[in-house]
Amino acid sequence: MAARRYSIAMLLGTLAIAAAPLRADERRVVQNPHFGSVLFEFYQDNYFSALTRVMTEQKFDRLAPHAEEAELLRGGILLSYGAHQEAGRIFERLIAEGAGPATRDRAWFYLAKIRYQRGYIEQAEDAIARVEGTLPGELEEERRLLHANLLMRREQYQKAVDVLQRLPPRSDWASYGRFNLGVALVRVGEREAGVKLLEALGRIRVPNEELAALKDKANVALAYAFLQENQPARAKTYLERVRLNGLMSNKALLGLGWADSALDNNERALVPWVELAHRNAVDAAVQESLLAVPYAFGKLGAYKQSLDGYETALATYTRESNRLDEAITAIREGKLVSNILRANPADEAGWFWRMQNPPDVPEARYLTQMLASHDFQEALKNYRDLRFLEQNLEHWSRQIQVYRDMVANRRQAFAERLPRVLSRERTLGLERLRAAAVARAGELARIERETDTAALADDKERELLERLERVKRALAGAPDAEAAEKFRRYRGLLAWDLSAKYGERLWEAKKELRDTERLLSEAEERRAALTQAQIDAPRTFDAFAQRIETLRAEIERMRPALAQAAQAQEHFLGELAVEELARQRERIAAYVTQARFAVAQIYDRAVRNEEVRKE
Amino acid sequence: MMKLARLLLLCCVAAMNAAVAADDETKTKGGQALDTRIQTLKKEVIELNRDLLALEEELLFPANTQVAVFLSMDVGTLFQLDSVQVKFDNGVVANYLYTDREVQALYRGGVQRLYLGNLRTGSHELVAVFTGKGPHDRDYRRGATLTFDKATGPKYIELQIRDETRSQQPEFHVKEWQ
Numbered sequence: 001m002a003a004r005r006y007s008i009a010m011l012l013g014t015l016a017i018a019a020a021p022l023r024a025d026e027r028r029v030v031q032n033p034h035f036g037s038v039l040f041e042f043y044q045d046n047y048f049s050a051l052t053r054v055m056t057e058q059k060f061d062r063l064a065p066h067a068e069e070a071e072l073l074r075g076g077i078l079l080s081y082g083a084h085q086e087a088g089r090i091f092e093r094l095i096a097e098g099a100g101p102a103t104r105d106r107a108w109f110y111l112a113k114i115r116y117q118r119g120y121i122e123q124a125e126d127a128i129a130r131v132e133g134t135l136p137g138e139l140e141e142e143r144r145l146l147h148a149n150l151l152m153r154r155e156q157y158q159k160a161v162d163v164l165q166r167l168p169p170r171s172d173w174a175s176y177g178r179f180n181l182g183v184a185l186v187r188v189g190e191r192e193a194g195v196k197l198l199e200a201l202g203r204i205r206v207p208n209e210e211l212a213a214l215k216d217k218a219n220v221a222l223a224y225a226f227l228q229e230n231q232p233a234r235a236k237t238y239l240e241r242v243r244l245n246g247l248m249s250n251k252a253l254l255g256l257g258w259a260d261s262a263l264d265n266n267e268r269a270l271v272p273w274v275e276l277a278h279r280n281a282v283d284a285a286v287q288e289s290l291l292a293v294p295y296a297f298g299k300l301g302a303y304k305q306s307l308d309g310y311e312t313a314l315a316t317y318t319r320e321s322n323r324l325d326e327a328i329t330a331i332r333e334g335k336l337v338s339n340i341l342r343a344n345p346a347d348e349a350g351w352f353w354r355m356q357n358p359p360d361v362p363e364a365r366y367l368t369q370m371l372a373s374h375d376f377q378e379a380l381k382n383y384r385d386l387r388f389l390e391q392n393l394e395h396w397s398r399q400i401q402v403y404r405d406m407v408a409n410r411r412q413a414f415a416e417r418l419p420r421v422l423s424r425e426r427t428l429g430l431e432r433l434r435a436a437a438v439a440r441a442g443e444l445a446r447i448e449r450e451t452d453t454a455a456l457a458d459d460k461e462r463e464l465l466e467r468l469e470r471v472k473r474a475l476a477g478a479p480d481a482e483a484a485e486k487f488r489r490y491r492g493l494l495a496w497d498l499s500a501k502y503g504e505r506l507w508e509a510k511k512e513l514r515d516t517e518r519l520l521s522e523a524e525e526r527r528a529a530l531t532q533a534q535i536d537a538p539r540t541f542d543a544f545a546q547r548i549e550t551l552r553a554e555i556e557r558m559r560p561a562l563a564q565a566a567q568a569q570e571h572f573l574g575e576l577a578v579e580e581l582a583r584q585r586e587r588i589a590a591y592v593t594q595a596r597f598a599v600a601q602i603y604d605r606a607v608r609n610e611e612v613r614k615e
Numbered sequence: 616m617m618k619l620a621r622l623l624l625l626c627c628v629a630a631m632n633a634a635v636a637a638d639d640e641t642k643t644k645g646g647q648a649l650d651t652r653i654q655t656l657k658k659e660v661i662e663l664n665r666d667l668l669a670l671e672e673e674l675l676f677p678a679n680t681q682v683a684v685f686l687s688m689d690v691g692t693l694f695q696l697d698s699v700q701v702k703f704d705n706g707v708v709a710n711y712l713y714t715d716r717e718v719q720a721l722y723r724g725g726v727q728r729l730y731l732g733n734l735r736t737g738s739h740e741l742v743a744v745f746t747g748k749g750p751h752d753r754d755y756r757r758g759a760t761l762t763f764d765k766a767t768g769p770k771y772i773e774l775q776i777r778d779e780t781r782s783q784q785p786e787f788h789v790k791e792w793q
Contacts, residue, residue, distance in 0.1 A: 028724040033685040033773050033792065036726025043720035055665035056672070083654050379646070382653050389660045396667050403674055547670055554663050562660070565653050572649055 035066040042073065048388070051077045068094065068103050079110060082382060088114050105131045109143055116146060121153050141173040148177050152184050157193065175201060175211055179218055186225050198222045202241055215241075216248040223255050232262035250276060250285035257292055266296040281316050282365045284587065290316055291591055294598065307602050310595045317588045317595065324585045327363035331577050336363060337383060337570045340371070363577070370580040379573055386566040393559050400552045407548065411541045418534065425530060430523055437516050444509055453498035456505040464494055672731075680733040681769035684709065684741070688721040689777040694755060694785035695748040696721070696776065701730055702742040708732055729774070734765045743774050745787055761789035 030036040034057045041050035054074050057063050063070045075090035091107040091114075099107060112127035128147055134140050144167050151160035160181050167174035178197050185194030201218040204211070223238040236259045242252035253272040260269035273296060276289035294309025330336070370376050447455045454465060471487050672681075684701055696718055701709040709730040713721075721727060741761045749755030759774065771792035779786045 029689070030687075030724055030726060033683075033687070033726045033728070033771060036687060036724065037685065037728040039723070040717075040720050040725030040727050043723045043725045044716050051661060052664040052668055055661065056668040059665060059669050060672075078658075081657065082650075083658055085651075085654055086658050379650075382650065385657060386653065389657065392664065393660065396664075399671075400667070403670070406674065544670075544674060547666075551663065551667055551670060554659075558656070558660055558663065561656060565649070565656055568649055569653065572646055 030066065032063060032066055034060075034062040035070055038063075038070065038073070042077075047077050047081070048392075051081075068099050072099075072103055072106060075107070075110060079114065081385070082378065084114050084117070101133060105133050105135060106139075109135060109139070109146075112143075112150075113146060116150060121150065125150050125154075138171075138173070141167055141171050145173045145177045148181065152181060155188065157181065157185055157188075157190060161193070161197075170207075172211065175204070175214055179214055182218065183221055186221070191225070195222060195225070202238060212243065213247055216243055216246045216252070220248045220251050220255065223252070223259070227255060227258055227262070230262070232259035235259045250279060250283050254285040254289055254292070257289070257296070261292075261296060261299070266299040270296045280365075281320055282368075284584075287317070287320070287588065287591055291594060291598075294595075298598070298602070303602055303605070307599065310599045310602070313595045314592060314599075317592045321585055321588050321592075324366060324581050324588070327366055328578050328581050328585075330363050331574045331581070334570060334574060336367075336577055337380070337573050339364070340380065341384065341387075363581070366581055366584055367577055370577065376573070376576055379569065379576065383566060383569040383573060386562055386569060390559065390562045390566065393555050393562065397552075397555050397559065400548060400555060404545070404548050404552070407541055407544045411538070414537050414541070421530065425527055428523065430520070430527060434520055434524075437513065437520055440513055440516075444506070444513060447509075448506060451502070453495070453502040456502060456509060457498055461494065461498060464490075468494065676731055676733055676769075678769045679767045680735065680765075682730075682732055682734045682765065683728060683769070683771050684730040684743075685726050685771065685773040686721070686729045687724075687726040687773055687775050689775060691718075691722050691776055691778065691785075693750050693778045693783065694745075694776055696745065697747040699729065699746070699774070700744045701774075702744075703732075703734065704739055705742075726773070734770065736765050736767055738762065738764055741772060741789065743787070743789065745774075745776065749785060750783055755785070757785070757787050759787040759789050761791070763791055 028039075030039065038050055038054045038057060041047075041053055051074060054063075054070050054077075058067075058070065058074075071090060071094055075087045075094070078090065079087035088111060091110045094107045095104055095111075108127050108130040112124045112131070115121075115124035115127060124146075128143070128150060131143060135143050144163050148160040148163040151157070151163060160177075164174055164177045164181060167177065178201055182194045182197035182201065185191070185197065187194075198218045198221060202215055202222060204215060206212040206215050219238040219241045223235040226232070226235040226238070235255060239252045239256045239259065242248055253276040257269040257271075257273040257276070260266070260272075270293065273289045273292045276286055277293050279286045281287060281290070290309070290313035294306040294313065297303075297306035297309055364371065443455075446452065457465060468487065468491050471483075475484055475487060676683075682703075686699060688696070696713050698710070698712045700707060700711075711729055717727065739762070741763065742758060743760075744756065744758045746754075746756045761772065763770070763772070773790045773792060775788040775790055777786045777788060
């Protein structure tokens, strides 16, 4: 359980670091709505959408000034998604490109973590040593834990102790770290130091189920270490601290019996063992108790009960062994994974997904521990992701066909509309209009040069001018002094008027010409755009069509590859389960051998006793 | 007894190892090869999704007509968002009803891309109507308007819900991104 919690915590850490320094109760202000929209998906745990969105925004180069942070987020999501290689490349690139100190520290930490998980200890040490500042929030605790783990790998236990000492005492990370360290110390023979750490852990006040399980685990580990050292009395003190109904309770009951038996109190040993023997026979400790009970009866001289006990054990082992065979057959038929997924439906892809409900099928009873293990969960998550991606590509496969039709329709519509537009454009007679404008410009230049006020006369004035001309001609044929005087006055009056309006009229005429020229230019631009569109539009359609075909080919290439990988992964998961079941079957076979041996010994003894009696 | 003692020992070692191997990735070679293959495939599919999304956007919402409406919240304690309606030039283009999860994501600083569409160049009017619960748990309905010019580049508009601490009332702003 502790291992499971630990791996969940590691994942949580991964994503926390990705969005650092964010916590659930904190909010941040973004300076770019596109980056904000990535976070909107991320905060809803839609990791696949967040990832594809951030990458699309990167493609359009729309993430400034959050580009670095966005890349860190992408690396974090990819890491939690199991894409270590790609995530590693991202962090290395961020560092190489001179990211800011906060990003650089987080990137080094990430790299240290990836390298550690993949067993590159030296490189991990190098990376963690490059974290200069303090990481935000819980990440700093995780960094220290990682540092301690690295020191443990180097067997520098005292340094690991010092690093863990600097963690807050109530930190969950510290508890896991101390547990790992304590066990490691015991294993390498530094018992005293290891026991000290585990003892402290075995007495802590636990605020949650996770730590309660860890506490039980520490006590059981200590007890078994002391049982091995033949110190049963001390072992008992630890076992009595274990909860009766926790995950470690069966192991604790078994150990308690062995401790009493080692203290030569087999009658007392029977109490926990008999209790255990009535529990679910799937559990290894329960299976072992089935041997331990008759063993104790034998020690007490109760051979009849002992023999009965061994017979019961043998019957149970045979039953369990048969069930294991059936479970292996069921798994080989490939039902395990589909049953798990049916029992654990969820939306989007499973970056963060964990199996919560074991499937309600017989084989699951034997696989509880394996199903909860980190490796199995990771492999299952991979399988689930592959199935999700298969559905995703199925969607795109349909969609790309729609886009293909769309481009074809646009191409057709363009081809149909183009002649109509061109014909309308031709009827405008742009060249004729342009020539008229040029002539008008020439005319206005002449008017201005010659100050030809009459050329800008309006209709009424033009009529007056014509009438005056007619009068002039009439006067030339029949001179009349009075009429000539009148003519001279009217002509002067009109000339005066024309001259007074000339400036304004010339300005108006020039403005009109400018407007005409602007409209003409616009029309010419439109025509140029139309001409360009005749060249560009087919090219755009071609470019889209080509992109669509390339992407369609990629989709169709990847779909079977995904299906094959999913199938291989399903097989791999099945094999993991089968291996586990085979191990359990072997264990039962070993118990069977021992039970038969013990039965034979009892019969031997009975025969010998009979012979002695006869003699 | 010897055999039983050996079993006991195995049990003990298993108990000790379970914890140490907590994050110890011990996978079989076959499993690792498959894992690498799956990693590569995932990476390829993710990149393909990126290219497909980019194609979709360029095909359906070309840059010269593209308009996007975002929605964000600054604090948001004075207004509990239920829904929003967006109109362009008097035509409804988006009606959105929010889930708790989405509202939480907005509170934390996420920005929702509420609408992505196309508009011709020229002058346009945007009207957004927000409904929800205001101060003292009262039903609240407010509008915000923006008249803007759509040029040939893409247009990004952000609807902002803010807390006005002085008046203790929510405020609704419309911001044009350049």
